[in-house]
Amino acid sequence: MDELKTFDPSQVSETDLRAQLDADLMPRHVAIIMDGNGRWAAQRGLQRIAGHQEGLRALQDVLEILHELNIPYVTIYAFSQENWNRPKLEIQLLMNLLERYLQEERSLFQKRRVRFRPIGRLHQLPASVYALVSEVAEETRHFTERVLSVALSYGGRAEIIDAIRQIAVEVEMRSLSPSQIDEPLFEQYLSTQGLPDPDLLIRTSGENRISNFLPWQIAYTELYFTKTLWPEFRRAETLYALLDYQKRERRYGRVTQTVSS
Ligand code: IPE
Ligand code: IPE
Ligand code: MG
Numbered sequence: 001m002d003e004l005k006t007f008d009p010s011q012v013s014e015t016d017l018r019a020q021l022d023a024d025l026m027p028r029h030v031a032i033i034m035d036g037n038g039r040w041a042a043q044r045g046l047q048r049i050a051g052h053q054e055g056l057r058a059l060q061d062v063l064e065i066l067h068e069l070n071i072p073y074v075t076i077y078a079f080s081q082e083n084w085n086r087p088k089l090e091i092q093l094l095m096n097l098l099e100r101y102l103q104e105e106r107s108l109f110q111k112r113r114v115r116f117r118p119i120g121r122l123h124q125l126p127a128s129v130y131a132l133v134s135e136v137a138e139e140t141r142h143f144t145e146r147v148l149s150v151a152l153s154y155g156g157r158a159e160i161i162d163a164i165r166q167i168a169v170e171v172e173m174r175s176l177s178p179s180q181i182d183e184p185l186f187e188q189y190l191s192t193q194g195l196p197d198p199d200l201l202i203r204t205s206g207e208n209r210i211s212n213f214l215p216w217q218i219a220y221t222e223l224y225f226t227k228t229l230w231p232e233f234r235r236a237e238t239l240y241a242l243l244d245y246q247k248r249e250r251r252y253g254r255v256t257q258t259v260s261s
Pocket of ligand 1: 034035036037038039040078079080083094205
């Protein structure tokens with residue numbers, strides 16, 4: 001595994017980084033664990049929510065550059081199953097922020113022709129958030145070329161269990177036989193159904209872990225771990241992470257240098 005990255009924006013320019021990118025080697029699907037908002041706020045003597053607000057601005061920056069680069073699929077970890085164990089007030093403020101974000105961005109989704117696709121145990125969200133999330137998902141579902149998946153009340157193990165339950169019901173009803181269960185079939189029961197697996201996973205804030213994010217889907221994903229706290233992860237480091245990805249050789253267990261995509 002690659003070392004934990006330290007990125008210094010004063011050392012590189014966005015233009016230089018962009019010029020180095022190879023258009024033929026772009027990832028199709030980028031997944032992001034946006035972590036470190038609380039620590040960013042604490043460093044400045046601010047409330048945690050101020051970190052989440054700044055984190056939202058970072059997200060807007062990152063989505064903008066990924067859009068400019070025509071990367072079709074992006075999946076972000078916005079709220080985990082485990083995050084329900086946070087203080088009630090922080091959860092409430094995060095939900096408010098999510099509502100405001102969706103209200104503000106729904107026109108941008110139309111403009112960029114992006115499908116907003118929430119994943120996770122959505123029914124656990126507060127009713128008003130659930131309603132809005134469903135509405136925005138519905139009004140963008142006809143866009144197929146670009147997808148923004150947002151993991152909300154998401155847990156990777158829960159997702160796998162939910163898939164197994166559905167499959168078990170079908171076996172019980174005899175609409176499926178155990179011998180038909182293989183990897184492509186199983187993937188049809190996951191919330192990411194129809195999306196290619198992430199090519200690149202970014203995690204900020206210096207933590208070297210996955211925290212229950214897409215455990216099935218990232219089996220062969222390239223990982224980029226950086227010390228940067230999420231609110232400071234902006235356009236330049238996004239480009240840097242993409243460049244870093246392009247330098248990797250994806251062998252998929254083989255020994256040859258060339259793997260056709
Ligand atoms: C990530 O930042 C945002 C969410 C999990 C919602 P954190 O809130 O986890 O920030 P740290 O890890 O405490 O710094
Ligand atoms: C992962 O961050 C979840 C999200 C970014 C939404 P956490 O801060 O919850 O993860 P841990 O607790 O460090 O594993
Ligand atoms: Mg965290």
